[in-house]
Amino acid sequence: MKAADNDCVVLAIRIAEGMMRSGGETYRAEECCLSILKACGAIDISVVAFPTAMLVSAYVEGVHRAESVSIKSRGVDLEGIATYNSISRRITAGELDVEGAFEELDRIKSGSPWLSVLYTAVAAGFFSFVFGGGTVDFVPTVLVTAIAQIFKLYADRLGNFNFLSVMLSCIITAALARGVVALFPVFHQEAIIVGGIISMVPGLALTNSLRDTISGDLISGAARMFDALITAVVIAAGVAMVLAM
């Protein structure tokens, strides 16, 4: 991107895109975009956000500007949502100018994926207690989840197979859990599998699809509902495949 292009329209669409990419609600992304453009003195603003694309058009200093971005990946990054939100709030409040905002955007780090794997695995270990496992199940759940999540990390890097990588890591979780229980019958298969899959359950997609639907963003709501449904089916199918064998 050329430096001359870094005006408020580009900034607004980048923030809104980041918001959608991190799993923010559609109305929030549109609102951020609108308030940034308004703060920069643009008129005739129109913003359309979908989970898969963003379109912005506005008159800035008498010149008509239009930008569009296609959004290929959608993840869960709650810190991202919070950061984009605070940047747009500060611009609206006049505490931050456009250049400062670009600097902050460049400073946003995506976070260590390995740390995320570690946290997911430890969370899964404790979830296995919540779902009726014993103290013994902690270690196998952590290990099984860690292996499945590392696999998912590499599968995601290979390409954009969203659903396939979820399904494969569910298959791995279930297969490893079955193997562990077959070798050491003291462990509970149920607790290990449920602990392992709970972090992949589409909670955010479902919640957001409902929020989008209430706000009237029907296309976003429907798209996210579809995402949530397919993810649930894929998780269920992955587990069932192993259990049926």
Add this chain to the structure above:
Amino acid sequence: MGLASAVSIFFFALSVRSGRKNSIVAGLIGAASYVLYMLLSRRLSEVGAVFFATLFGCICAETVARIMKAPATVFSIPIIIPLVPGLMLYRTMLSFGQGDNSGGVDGAVSTLLVAGSMSLAVTLATLAARLVTEAQHKHKNKQNG
């Protein structure tokens, strides 16, 4: 059990990058709503217990979000995680896997009902929060003239 759910929510929140402070808050609210769910499930049906526990958790999330000036999703996503019918989904699939189709259909229906009641609770909490915010705005506008 409450402690285990608090710790697991805390780590889950960290894994989706909620930030340390927000994760602690989410863990505490999540544990409270999970304990509420366990208390309610003795008297109410599964669907009812999940509904009220989710409603409680999400209303807390919306309130805390306004206090801590962060989007509500930062709290509500980790909070509802232990209530999501993962175990039910697993048991449903186990039934299908073992050839027990009638048990599987039974499980699938209850899983859908629980998921539906959770969605309804999340929706209601969001609506309530929005109504309160709008009422506050109107009140402010009146005061300002």
